[in-house]
């Protein structure tokens with residue numbers, strides 16, 4: 400059954416993907432944002448985030464008359480049967496989830512919501528938020544449902560349309576069923592539960608993923624110390640169906656706009672429930688140490704000794720986004736490691752396939768951004784791979800050997816084929832690899 404009018408508030412990674420995908424499933428969707436320029440561009444079918452297939456879906460939705468964009472939430476909720484909240488819930492003071500944007504939207508639209516409509520919280524919010532939202536709305540004729548989103552950046556459309564599961568939580572069965580019905584065509588397993596459980600699923604899932612990564616990064620460190628090989632170890636672990644091969648790739652620490660803030664919010668959530676969640680504390684601490692550990696790897700590779708000085712050492716950095724396939728720099732481990740290298744006195748020249756040298760994002764302060772990986776390697780003491788862009792695997796390493804000051808690679812993603820790099824005369828340093 401198609402819904403005549405869905406409102407989506409917030410047109411970022413989650414909101415725009417939700418709006419465009421729901422329109423592609425046959426629903427009528429009006430998306431709202433506070434950013435007037437963004438709304439103007441979206442009305443013209445222009446999508447300014449790197450997400451495969453999203454621009455096409457937006458254009459198709461507009462052309463079919465099922466997708467439109469308006470400025471401000473009030474304009475979108477008029478006549479809406481379902482209102483999705485997809486606004487940011489960033490890390491607030493002390494690590495808690497900052498709900499001020501969600502609450503300001505509720506304040507803006509609370510009295511404007513049509514009778515009988517369902518407000519769906521798709522933003523990642525702590526347990527108790529659906530109840531709090533209902534209290535803020537103060538209306539018997541409006542239900543609030545939790546419907547967390549599990550898409551990954553870089554494959555947002557694919558993940559939305561091919562979900563592993565749909566989770567819908569509400570204390571009113573009919574409202575939960577109405578929301579679940581929106582996804583019926585996707586044929587995904589659906590968990591219908593209460594709001595608190597649905598809200599916790601999201602944090603529990605993200606924290607589990609972060610924990611898996613901290614664990615694998617720690618095992619990689621152990622491999623370094625014991626002379627074992629992490630790729631064989633993870634392969635051997637991953638064939639166990641209870642573990643699986645996914646999310647076992649060691650790296651410079653996990654980052655992005657979600658795992659760091661959600662692990663932190665989970666700690667605070669547990670703390671407020673008088674539970675010291677030591678496992679999550681250790682997961683976060685291990686991640687912070689991993690970034691520092693990457694700097695030590697570079698020190699050792701460049702100077703030949705632990706704790707050697709990186710002062711005025713020129714380094715070529717390949718990859719700055721938080722992972723490959725996205726142009727998102729939020730909480731990027733690559734940028735965090737780069738910042739530590741700068742603090743240690745190194746001079747950084749960076750290249751990232753998703754960024755151009757004209758890109759003056761504050762985060763990049765101190766990194767000279769160039770448009771060509773070979774330019775980034777000119778005269779450097781080491782090439783440091785920080786993001787797992789596939790194109791780095793097919794670089795011409797002989798050509799790179801001709802431009803660097805010293806043929807040293809620190810591959811913090813275990814991305815490159817060590818044999819290829821070594822054949823070009825480079826010393827290759829990975830994580831936990833023999």
Ligand SMILES: NC(=O)c1ccc[n+]([C@@H]2O[C@H](COP(=O)([O-])OP(=O)(O)OC[C@H]3O[C@@H](n4cnc5c(N)ncnc54)[C@H](O)[C@@H]3O)[C@@H](O)[C@H]2O)c1
Pocket residue numbers: 408409410411412413414431432433434437471472485486487488500503504521522523524548549550551552656657
């Ligand atoms: N990015 C992801 O991969 C992902 C995946 C699952 C869940 N989430 C969660 O979804 C939520 C949104 O994340 P995102 O990455 O899409 O954020 P985003 O920063 O990409 O986009 C948020 C959008 O909301 C708009 N906005 C801000 N205030 C507004 C208001 N008052 N009215 C209307 N629009 C407003 C912003 O202008 C922006 O366009 C967060 O809670 C996040 O944790 C994110």
Ligand SMILES: O=c1ccn([C@@H]2O[C@H](COP(=O)(O)OP(=O)(O)O[C@H]3O[C@H](CO)[C@@H](O)[C@H](O)[C@H]3O)[C@@H](O)[C@H]2O)c(=O)[nH]1
Pocket residue numbers: 523548549550551552553605608612645646647648649650651652653654655656657658721722723732
């Ligand atoms: O084997 C791996 C997999 C990932 N990463 C790193 O882990 C971080 C997070 O990666 P990923 O989970 O793919 O990115 P997100 O797009 O932030 O997606 C996560 O966060 C979203 C927002 O909550 C959730 O919806 C997704 O399910 C969840 O995977 C990145 O820094 C990756 O480089 C690794 O180091 N090794």
